[in-house]
Amino acid sequence: KLAQFPFVREIDGFEFDAQPSLDPGQIRELVTCRWIAHGDTTLFLGPPGTGKTHLAVALGREAIRQNYSVQFVTAATLVAMLAKAHDDGSLDKQLTLLARPKLLIIDELGYLPFEANAAHLFFQLVSRRYEKGSILITSNRSVGEWGGVFGDPVVATAILDRLLHHSAVITIRGDSYRLREKRRSGLLQ
Ligand code: ADP
Ligand code: MG
Numbered sequence: 001k002l003a004q005f006p007f008v009r010e011i012d013g014f015e016f017d018a019q020p021s022l023d024p025g026q027i028r029e030l031v032t033c034r035w036i037a038h039g040d041t042t043l044f045l046g047p048p049g050t051g052k053t054h055l056a057v058a059l060g061r062e063a064i065r066q067n068y069s070v071q072f073v074t075a076a077t078l079v080a081m082l083a084k085a086h087d088d089g090s091l092d093k094q095l096t097l098l099a100r101p102k103l104l105i106i107d108e109l110g111y112l113p114f115e116a117n118a119a120h121l122f123f124q125l126v127s128r129r130y131e132k133g134s135i136l137i138t139s140n141r142s143v144g145e146w147g148g149v150f151g152d153p154v155v156a157t158a159i160l161d162r163l164l165h166h167s168a169v170i171t172i173r174g175d176s177y178r179l180r181e182k183r184r185s186g187l188l189q
Contacts, residue, residue: 002071009054021173036134041167044138049176052138071101075109082121099128110141110149119150130162
């Protein structure tokens with residue numbers, strides 16, 4: 001009952017031919033949910049429209065079918081939740097709640113730069129879940145750009161150190177699927 005996906009998508013509806021930079025075998029391995037059983041991390045990195053949220057939702061729905069608890073939040077919502085809890089004096093309680101689902105999906109990291117202190121709050125969340133529950137993050141920024149996203153290279157390094165320890169980093173290249181049809185019909189170059 002946690003999830004809150006923005007839309008319904010399945011792996012079956014994903015056209016691998018349209019995204020040749022993805023290894024279908026690697027996605028099929030993720031569909032087994034073994035990485036969730038182990039508490040590992042998955043990162044989907046790539047430009048807008050390349051299917052990151054589609055894959056995140058599809059994997060989240062598969063995890064639910066396999067009886068894992070799943071929560072889906074955008075990075076912006078998550079940071080707002082943590083900042084509010086910090087101001088209220090309820091940070092510890094909020095961190096406990098966010099550590100509960102076996103899979104936490106954090107969508108769209110990097111679209112907005114973090115406010116001061118947000119990186120530190122995010123670090124506390126990642127530490128709380130470390131080696132207990134899986135995190136799936138989607139981002140339009142490469143890992144090398146996360147120092148800029150977090151606004152604090154030292155905290156970004158500490159966050160990445162934990163996230164990347166047991167992880168699959170899947171970098172998607174190529175064009176937006178959303179613009180594909182337009183390109184085909186000659187409306188775009
Ligand atoms: P991103 O999160 O990377 O910006 P989305 O996952 O939201 O992109 O994809 C944009 C839209 O295009 C969604 O409706 C998604 O289902 C669809 N889409 C993207 N890539 C594919 C694909 N390879 N096959 C089928 N649909 C796709
Ligand atoms: Mg997206």
